[in-house]
Amino acid sequence: MSDITKQSLSELIKNIKDKKLSSTEVTKAFVERSEKSKELNVYVTEDFSAAIDKAKKFDENPNLDLKLPGIPMAVKDLFCTKNIKTTAGSKILNNFIPTYESTVTQNIWNEGAILLGKLNCDEFAMGSSNETSFFGNVQNPIDKDLVPGGSSGGSSSAVAAQLTPITIGTDTGGSIRQPASFTGTVGLKPTYGSCSRYGIVAFASSLDQAGPMAQNVRDCALLHEVISSYDEKDSTSIDFKRNNYVQELTNNIKGKKIGIPKEYRVDGMPKEIEDLWKKGIDYVKDCGAEIIDISLPHTNYALPTYYIVAPAEASSNLARYDGVKYGFRADGENLIDMYEKTRSEGFGAEVQRRIMIGTYVLSSGYYDAYYLKAQKVRKLIKNDFDEAYKKVDAILTPSTPSSAFKIGEKTNDPVSMYLNDIFTVPVNLAGLPGISIPAGHDAKGYPLGLQIIGKAFDEQNILNIAYAMEEKINFKNKITDWWIK
Amino acid sequence: MSKDKPEYLINRKDNQYEVVIGLEVHAQVTSESKLFSTSSTKFGAEPNTQVSLVDAAFPGMLPVINEFCVKQAIKTGIGLKAKINKRSVFDRKNYFYADLPQGYQISQFKDPIVGEGKVILDMPDGQKEVGIERLHLEQDAGKSIHDLDPKNTFVDLNRSGVALMEIVSKPDLRSPEEVNAYVKKLRSIMRYLGTCDGNMQEGSLRADVNVSVRRKGTKEFGTRCEIKNVNSIKFMQMAIEYEANRQVDLIEDGQSIDQETRLFDTKKNETRSMRSKEDAHDYRYFPDPDLLPLEVSDDFIEKLKLEIPELPDEKKKRFIEKFKLSPYEATILVSDNETSNYFENVIKKSDVKLATNWIIGELFAALNEKNLEITESPISAGNLSKLINLIKDGTISGKIAKTVFEHMMEGDKDPKKIVEEKGLKQESDPKALEALIDKVIDDNREKATEYKSGKVKLFGFFVGQVMKVSGGKANPQLVNEILKKKL
Numbered sequence A: 001m002s003d004i005t006k007q008s009l010s011e012l013i014k015n016i017k018d019k020k021l022s023s024t025e026v027t028k029a030f031v032e033r034s035e036k037s038k039e040l041n042v043y044v045t046e047d048f049s050a051a052i053d054k055a056k057k058f059d060e061n062p063n064l065d066l067k068l069p070g071i072p073m074a075v076k077d078l079f080c081t082k083n084i085k086t087t088a089g090s091k092i093l094n095n096f097i098p099t100y101e102s103t104v105t106q107n108i109w110n111e112g113a114i115l116l117g118k119l120n121c122d123e124f125a126m127g128s129s130n131e132t133s134f135f136g137n138v139q140n141p142i143d144k145d146l147v148p149g150g151s152s153g154g155s156s157s158a159v160a161a162q163l164t165p166i167t168i169g170t171d172t173g174g175s176i177r178q179p180a181s182f183t184g185t186v187g188l189k190p191t192y193g194s195c196s197r198y199g200i201v202a203f204a205s206s207l208d209q210a211g212p213m214a215q216n217v218r219d220c221a222l223l224h225e226v227i228s229s230y231d232e233k234d235s236t237s238i239d240f241k242r243n244n245y246v247q248e249l250t251n252n253i254k255g256k257k258i259g260i261p262k263e264y265r266v267d268g269m270p271k272e273i274e275d276l277w278k279k280g281i282d283y284v285k286d287c288g289a290e291i292i293d294i295s296l297p298h299t300n301y302a303l304p305t306y307y308i309v310a311p312a313e314a315s316s317n318l319a320r321y322d323g324v325k326y327g328f329r330a331d332g333e334n335l336i337d338m339y340e341k342t343r344s345e346g347f348g349a350e351v352q353r354r355i356m357i358g359t360y361v362l363s364s365g366y367y368d369a370y371y372l373k374a375q376k377v378r379k380l381i382k383n384d385f386d387e388a389y390k391k392v393d394a395i396l397t398p399s400t401p402s403s404a405f406k407i408g409e410k411t412n413d414p415v416s417m418y419l420n421d422i423f424t425v426p427v428n429l430a431g432l433p434g435i436s437i438p439a440g441h442d443a444k445g446y447p448l449g450l451q452i453i454g455k456a457f458d459e460q461n462i463l464n465i466a467y468a469m470e471e472k473i474n475f476k477n478k479i480t481d482w483w484i485k
Numbered sequence B: 001m002s003k004d005k006p007e008y009l010i011n012r013k014d015n016q017y018e019v020v021i022g023l024e025v026h027a028q029v030t031s032e033s034k035l036f037s038t039s040s041t042k043f044g045a046e047p048n049t050q051v052s053l054v055d056a057a058f059p060g061m062l063p064v065i066n067e068f069c070v071k072q073a074i075k076t077g078i079g080l081k082a083k084i085n086k087r088s089v090f091d092r093k094n095y096f097y098a099d100l101p102q103g104y105q106i107s108q109f110k111d112p113i114v115g116e117g118k119v120i121l122d123m124p125d126g127q128k129e130v131g132i133e134r135l136h137l138e139q140d141a142g143k144s145i146h147d148l149d150p151k152n153t154f155v156d157l158n159r160s161g162v163a164l165m166e167i168v169s170k171p172d173l174r175s176p177e178e179v180n181a182y183v184k185k186l187r188s189i190m191r192y193l194g195t196c197d198g199n200m201q202e203g204s205l206r207a208d209v210n211v212s213v214r215r216k217g218t219k220e221f222g223t224r225c226e227i228k229n230v231n232s233i234k235f236m237q238m239a240i241e242y243e244a245n246r247q248v249d250l251i252e253d254g255q256s257i258d259q260e261t262r263l264f265d266t267k268k269n270e271t272r273s274m275r276s277k278e279d280a281h282d283y284r285y286f287p288d289p290d291l292l293p294l295e296v297s298d299d300f301i302e303k304l305k306l307e308i309p310e311l312p313d314e315k316k317k318r319f320i321e322k323f324k325l326s327p328y329e330a331t332i333l334v335s336d337n338e339t340s341n342y343f344e345n346v347i348k349k350s351d352v353k354l355a356t357n358w359i360i361g362e363l364f365a366a367l368n369e370k371n372l373e374i375t376e377s378p379i380s381a382g383n384l385s386k387l388i389n390l391i392k393d394g395t396i397s398g399k400i401a402k403t404v405f406e407h408m409m410e411g412d413k414d415p416k417k418i419v420e421e422k423g424l425k426q427e428s429d430p431k432a433l434e435a436l437i438d439k440v441i442d443d444n445r446e447k448a449t450e451y452k453s454g455k456v457k458l459f460g461f462f463v464g465q466v467m468k469v470s471g472g473k474a475n476p477q478l479v480n481e482i483l484k485k486k487l
Helices: A009-017 A023-035 A049-061 A103-110 A151-161 A177-183 A217-227 A271-286 A298-318 A335-346 A348-361 A368-388 A414-421 A426-431 A459-473 B066-078 B176-193 B232-251 B298-305 B310-321 B327-334 B338-345 B350-369 B380-391 B397-410 B415-420 B430-443 B443-453 B456-469 B476-486
Strands: A042-046 A072-074 A112-118 A167-170 A186-189 A210-214 A257-261 A292-293 A392-396 A432-439 A447-454 B009-010 B015-028 B091-094 B104-109 B119-124 B127-138 B144-146 B155-157 B163-169 B205-215 B226-228 B260-265 B268-278
Touching: A009 A023, A009 A049, A009 A217, A009 A432, A023 A049, A023 A112, A042 A151, A042 A177, A049 A368, A049 A426, A072 A103, A072 B009, A103 A217, A103 B338, A103 B415, A112 A151, A151 A167, A151 A210, A151 A257, A151 B104, A177 A186, A186 A217, A186 A459, A210 A217, A210 A392, A210 A432, A217 A432, A217 A459, A217 B176, A257 A271, A271 A292, A271 A392, A271 A432, A271 A459, A298 A368, A298 A414, A298 A426, A298 B091, A348 A368, A368 B260, A392 A459, A432 A459, A447 A459, A459 B127, B066 B127, B066 B163, B066 B176, B066 B298, B119 B176, B127 B155, B127 B176, B163 B176, B176 B205, B176 B232, B176 B310, B176 B338, B205 B232, B226 B232, B226 B268, B226 B443, B232 B260, B310 B327, B310 B338, B327 B338, B327 B350, B338 B350, B338 B380, B350 B380, B397 B415, B430 B443, B430 B456, B430 B476, B443 B456, B456 B476
Parallel strands: A072 A112, A072 A167, A257 A292, A257 A392, B226 B260
Antiparallel strands: A042 A112, A167 A210, A186 A210, A186 A432, A392 A447, A432 A447, B009 B015, B015 B163, B015 B205, B091 B104, B104 B127, B119 B127, B127 B163, B144 B155, B205 B226, B260 B268
């Protein structure tokens, strides 16, 4: 079958179960396409020959009852993988090989999937364009020199370019949903506490959440079902009853109440985004859902709040990269000198900027004005959602304020880069689930995404709405394989 | 406080200074595993053999609270008669050091697990109450070893992540003696509870000592200096004496005292400046986002209360009331659980008064001489009890008992056997004694005549002679009676 890599996850699984395809054939197909796609720079570490070996082994005695039987899959390089280099996109971890496996990836391997390699991302997941990675920027398969979004840019690019049937990313302020939106793919940020953070290189602990990225909603639901689990090794993991998300997936959303928050009509929002949003409203109406205007009054404060809380936590989380125990070390005259050189050379500019911001907002004398106030505002933002959910079942917004931008376009303007997260950060601050689905194209033919935000632990509901909308939208990604010579 | 109490004051020319001391005691929680990981806490292991990925702060590793350590902290709080906070928060204390793998210590800052409490000190002149400000849980750091190599520092992470209780006193202490009594009492309470072994040699108990001085009679506190990480009571006392005198000298000299952190040099017996207030770290405390606030229910606390044993203060009261001990005797016997257990085992089958005297007197002296703990005593409670009964029933005299005791210290032998084997049994047969006495009188005819003619002082001479002839074994009471009749 020549079009193996064009198949969705669900198709691949069916073909493997029906013995029409072997895991080896599927794995080889994705490896071959990945080999031809070096220009996209999605891989930090390739594990192709081991993947083919594992596929062969799977085929010798295939367990077809598993949820991901012999499915090859690349993952974001923020997940620690046993005996496979894990860099978090940073020089400081360029030589780091974990002796342990993250819970989320372990869940995936337990269901029969096979690691293809580790995918590029912004350094320590800090970025919205994958340009902060020590391993260089990633190309968006949509168009040359276009960013794939970030921080899960390697992941979004790899799924869109069909180098992996599905993948996982992490989302601290939009790092799954924004790149999904930029590449015409589906990305789900689950409820905080749904997926274990154990073994994921931490950025901002109270916001970080792993989630699935796929070509369609069904695949996304299946992968979410696999990765979401209660884990005693993560004290913030929540023990709630998890659905069989695929089995319960339905396009029947009749009578669902969908909220449209007026505060998301931000100044200077491009007409294309406004139109997309209107189209989205029409789609859900078509599906029999009810549209209700709502207010999330503190939306304006979400971005500044996020850019205090996330750097504060990051400044502390990244203190462990000090050259003493593992990772990169620069020689120094003494301990302090070694620290300074290691961290100056080991971290890139954006990471250093956020460590500085975080250190500042936690400093004595500034803590109350920044960090404490940000925590209070965070509570207000959460209260906004709680109020809204008394009236509605889910909320529909654009995923991003624009389509993908050019590489280098925003690198010298951090604030304009941060503005990319304007629709996604409130969801992280409130710990809610949010999904981005491709919903249309802008004038340049670049994909645009819509975001559906749900109640906590109500992933099933937003998956269903996304599933129903997907059917109506009938989105087709315009990818020309321009990078394949 | 009574006025005639002996006060610890520092005298200079016309001025008298009072010393104000507050202690931050770091007590290692007795537990099998660390505060946020499952690594062992056993002391003395090879370097870096008790280190988990969490302890070494590997990427993506997360802390998970050890419930047992929480219970230990709450029990200690109950023992300190303190308020248990049903909701407490773990914070990160951020600073860089080679033996701090995370780059922060997980501690409790604003919301500790235990609030205000108190400790009662038994001072020679009466009781004194010392306030407890708070108790919080925190991780220990690793150990930097600077003396193994001229150029490199080695780091041992075995201690990294071990649970500590930081117990902060109010500035209620006024002398090195009170500090001595306070630390000992604290240690005693924790040992009773089994929450900290109090072993200072192994670093299970250390203290930061805050010292300030003020002119006697003033209400305001002086500027304090903090002496870091002092690891024996003796050093605490020495450091306080040195530091208080240093501060007084500065004031007398018209200088002011800088608030600073100091180190005690045990070799030179002096404190030295470590860092000034301006150089103090900004620890950037904030709630650890990897850990939810710690919430405990009333039920959880009530269940722990049921596990609290009788503590030294209550035991002392019981000993005084039930066994009619003096406060002094009771204080000594309850100072640690092992001693009071020993005492109670001895008196199960023997006389309380004698037992008290023998334990506090002979036994403590002998153990002290051999540098042994009560738990290592060669004489079991049962055998001491037997010895006391031999005295009580007249089998041996108190004097002979001391000889038997010495034999017992050499190895745990049954005192009855020692008495039999060595022929130390007291002679209480009146006929045998009469014969003995007759012989003594016969041998000292002249003195007997003198006695009869009124020189009653000679009675002692005859008693002495009888005892001598009997090899000390004659029952002194019977000897007295018979001698009186015969003379």
